[in-house]
Amino acid sequence: MKHPLTKTALAAAAFASFAVPSFAQDSIYVPLLTYRTGPFAGSGVHIANGMRDYLEMLNQRDGGIGGVKIVIEECETGYDTKKGVECYESVKGKNPVLIGPYSTGITLQVIPKAAVDKIPVLSMAYGLSASADGTNFPWVFNPPVTYWDGASVFIRHVIQAEKGDLKGKTIGLIHLDAPFGKEPIPVLEALAKEYGFTLKLYPVPAAQMQNQGSQWLAIRRDKVDWIYNQGWGAMNPTAVKEAVKNGFPIDKLVGVWWAGGDDDARAGEAGAKGYKTLNFHNTGADFPVMQDILKHVHEKGLSQAKKEQVGENLYNRGVYNSMLIAEAVRTAQKITGKKAVKGEDVRRGLEALNITEARLKELGMEGFANAVKVACDDHNGHNKVFVSQWDGTKYVKASEWMDPMKSIVRPLIEAEAKDYVSKDAGWPKRTEPCEKG
Amino acid sequence: MDLASLLLAPAFFAFDLLGLLKSIFVTPFADMAAMPDLLVQTIWEGLVSGVLYALIALGFVLIFKASGVFNFAQGIMVVFAALTLVGFHEKGVPAWLAVFLTLGVMLVLAIAVERVVLRPLVNQPDIILFMATFGLTYVLIGLGEFIFGGEPKQMIAEQLYIPRGPIDVAMLGGRVTFQKIDIAAAVIASVMIIALALFFQYTRIGRALRAVADSHKAALSVGISLNQIWVIVWFAAGIVALITGIMWGARSEVSFGLDIIALKALPVLILGGFTSIPGAIVGGLIIGIGEKLAEFYWGPLVGGGIESWIAYVIALGFLMVRPQGLFGDKIIERI
Numbered sequence: 001m002k003h004p005l006t007k008t009a010l011a012a013a014a015f016a017s018f019a020v021p022s023f024a025q026d027s028i029y030v031p032l033l034t035y036r037t038g039p040f041a042g043s044g045v046h047i048a049n050g051m052r053d054y055l056e057m058l059n060q061r062d063g064g065i066g067g068v069k070i071v072i073e074e075c076e077t078g079y080d081t082k083k084g085v086e087c088y089e090s091v092k093g094k095n096p097v098l099i100g101p102y103s104t105g106i107t108l109q110v111i112p113k114a115a116v117d118k119i120p121v122l123s124m125a126y127g128l129s130a131s132a133d134g135t136n137f138p139w140v141f142n143p144p145v146t147y148w149d150g151a152s153v154f155i156r157h158v159i160q161a162e163k164g165d166l167k168g169k170t171i172g173l174i175h176l177d178a179p180f181g182k183e184p185i186p187v188l189e190a191l192a193k194e195y196g197f198t199l200k201l202y203p204v205p206a207a208q209m210q211n212q213g214s215q216w217l218a219i220r221r222d223k224v225d226w227i228y229n230q231g232w233g234a235m236n237p238t239a240v241k242e243a244v245k246n247g248f249p250i251d252k253l254v255g256v257w258w259a260g261g262d263d264d265a266r267a268g269e270a271g272a273k274g275y276k277t278l279n280f281h282n283t284g285a286d287f288p289v290m291q292d293i294l295k296h297v298h299e300k301g302l303s304q305a306k307k308e309q310v311g312e313n314l315y316n317r318g319v320y321n322s323m324l325i326a327e328a329v330r331t332a333q334k335i336t337g338k339k340a341v342k343g344e345d346v347r348r349g350l351e352a353l354n355i356t357e358a359r360l361k362e363l364g365m366e367g368f369a370n371a372v373k374v375a376c377d378d379h380n381g382h383n384k385v386f387v388s389q390w391d392g393t394k395y396v397k398a399s400e401w402m403d404p405m406k407s408i409v410r411p412l413i414e415a416e417a418k419d420y421v422s423k424d425a426g427w428p429k430r431t432e433p434c435e436k437g
Numbered sequence: 438m439d440l441a442s443l444l445l446a447p448a449f450f451a452f453d454l455l456g457l458l459k460s461i462f463v464t465p466f467a468d469m470a471a472m473p474d475l476l477v478q479t480i481w482e483g484l485v486s487g488v489l490y491a492l493i494a495l496g497f498v499l500i501f502k503a504s505g506v507f508n509f510a511q512g513i514m515v516v517f518a519a520l521t522l523v524g525f526h527e528k529g530v531p532a533w534l535a536v537f538l539t540l541g542v543m544l545v546l547a548i549a550v551e552r553v554v555l556r557p558l559v560n561q562p563d564i565i566l567f568m569a570t571f572g573l574t575y576v577l578i579g580l581g582e583f584i585f586g587g588e589p590k591q592m593i594a595e596q597l598y599i600p601r602g603p604i605d606v607a608m609l610g611g612r613v614t615f616q617k618i619d620i621a622a623a624v625i626a627s628v629m630i631i632a633l634a635l636f637f638q639y640t641r642i643g644r645a646l647r648a649v650a651d652s653h654k655a656a657l658s659v660g661i662s663l664n665q666i667w668v669i670v671w672f673a674a675g676i677v678a679l680i681t682g683i684m685w686g687a688r689s690e691v692s693f694g695l696d697i698i699a700l701k702a703l704p705v706l707i708l709g710g711f712t713s714i715p716g717a718i719v720g721g722l723i724i725g726i727g728e729k730l731a732e733f734y735w736g737p738l739v740g741g742g743i744e745s746w747i748a749y750v751i752a753l754g755f756l757m758v759r760p761q762g763l764f765g766d767k768i769i770e771r772i
Contacts, residue, residue, distance in 0.1 A: 041587030
């Protein structure tokens with residue numbers, strides 16, 4: 001008979017191997033931190049469906065990426081930072097090729113862990129804007145645009161609408177009173193100085209998301225000309241409803257790309273026609289990639305989305321996010337010559353990411369999105385953005401693709417990154433060699 | 438710091454202090470006088486919020502009076518009732534029939550809570566019952582998400598003939614906008630509160646409830662069925678939850694985010710007392726109006742967003758004067 005301690009150790013080892021299976025040998029493990037429950041589920045469900053369906057489509061149509069099956073596993077965060085960190089800890093031992101935290105709060109928590117655990121963080125158009133500085137954040141990527149880029153494109157749009165003169169204008173930022181909501185403040189403050197407008201801030205605490213009467217009354221008092229909405233979850237439909245209710249000109253309410261859910265606009269009913277949101281991909285299900293999703297995933301009953309939701313704005317956002325994941329993995333396979341790549345390989349793939357128009361066409365995404373390029377020192381690319389407008393039933397493209405004000409945004413990013421690093425005495429100096437796309 | 442700066446510092450300090458005092462004690466009142474229409478608008482917004490807070494608080498008070506239990510699940514009951522209503526309508530049930538079916542579901546829930554949660558825990562310490570309502574909250578969240586999914590839904594306001602649209606009134610040199618839905622919310626909530634107050638004051642069941650609230654043992658000794666009273670009270674709280682869900686849902690959307698709003702009832706209860714229906718009403722109005730005025734006139738001093746905690750400051754301020762709340766029963770115990 002074996003010693004009881006040996007038996008216990010064997011049992012523990014067996015349990016540990018059961019609890020944390022490794023997916024490195026013959027598959028690509030992609031954990032998806034999603035939220036299908038809680039107060040932010042209204043936005044989270046559609047993104048989760050889009051992300052999962054694109055990866056599932058690759059599995060069904062192509063047998064995965066480069067012939068290697070993708071293992072998709074969702075972890076429910078409820079958009080709660082604590083739960084998100086628990087999710088990260090539970091998946092990190094399973095050799096994930098990257099982590100997409102899908103919350104700025106969670107992103108801020110996992111950024112310091114990325115270099116230690118050798119797991120790249122892909123916070124697609126969210127998270128810490130300063131992490132676009134690849135020199136200081138070699139393991140963090142946030143393409144195609146930062147919140148600061150978004151705020152600068154919003155101001156560019158206002159300048160166009162106001163025929164170049166913002167002096168004497170009042171621009172308000174209504175935002176979730178959380179790290180995500182506060183992100184655009186530094187760049188809007190810098191732009192207020194540059195263009196001579198008055199900036200007013202209207203924070204909405206999470207507990208008041210569905211009770212914004214005071215904020216909209218203050219907007220009326222301050223005679224605000226334009227409003228930028230950095231909201232999420234239940235805050236967005238309420239903001240649209242309040243704008244309609246208070247008679248605020250709806251075409252002067254512009255949401256960040258996360259405030260562009262179809263349900264957000266629908267909440268305002270007929271009065272929401274004209275509501276605007278920034279975007280970096282198109283809506284609709286006519287693109288070949290969406291047709292493939294319908295054919296290979298939806299028709300086989302493998303999707304959790306309703307058919308009419310395929311092509312909605314936030315669903316397509318999820319598809320776009322997974323396209324970036326898949327292209328990073330593909331690039332990593334190309335660079336390393338390995339099929340079953342690991343986190344360290346995909347970090348290199350992300351840094352060498354160069355999705356050209358030709359590649360988008362191959363992906364069935366011609367006209368769906370714009371080209372994206374990431375570089376060693378620039379982990380974002382500061383790519384182009386456009387304005388979408390709600391026509392009463394769907395979002396339609398309402399402007400040309402616009403460049404962010406990189407000359408203003410980039411120095412702020414570098415200064416902020418330097419500041420972030422200087423506050424953390426043990427922050428590691430970049431040792432990873434640069435990848436070229 | 439050079440000498441000149443050092444010498445100037447107290448002057449700057451005095452200047453800042455004066456400025457601060459002015460912005461706390463003078464500017465807000467000057468703004469109120471300069472734009473009285475906005476003051477009326479703010480008070481109206483606070484009044485509407487207050488009535489809705491009072492409705493939520495009422496659900497807590499009803500259950501606390503009958504069983505001494507602080508029902509943590511009241512917030513999720515609001516969400517569950519509203520989702521059930523919308524869910525029935527999505528299945529093709531006419532709106533008014535959906536209301537009655539939802540009431541049926543809330544009755545079944547009340548019976549289930551009494552049988553499964555309360556009855557087995559009779560004579561257990563209050564904290565055990567409180568923890569049981571925690572469990573109930575998560576069961577209802579899970580059940581709600583399982584049945585209805587996590588996506589938000591639009592309240593069927595139009596089908597329920599809840600009026601919408603603004604009424605603009607020119608007054609005090611400006612404009613005050615009253616939303617028809619807010620007027621409807623205030624009227625419905627007031628009728629509901631009066632009806633409940635009359636029911637518990639003048640009916641046999643109401644008197645039985647008050648007897649149970651005073652002493653479970655005494656009530657049992659005169660033949661009052663504790664179980665029956667609990668079902669009635671939980672059902673009444675379910676009705677209140679449905680009305681609250683309809684009104685809040687129509688103002689925003691029906692989602693699990695509404696659960697958070699229930700937390701606004703806590704300062705109302707601290708202020709009004711856990712056992713008083715008039716306390717819930719007056720407390721709701723004080724908190725509703727107080728937080729809107731504070732956010733609108735004093736919020737900008739600290740960058741805004743004070744609404745979520747200022748209600749507790751107001752409630753704690755009252756608590757220092759009346760620890761049992763404005764209308765709560767004064768507890769006198771012999772040592």
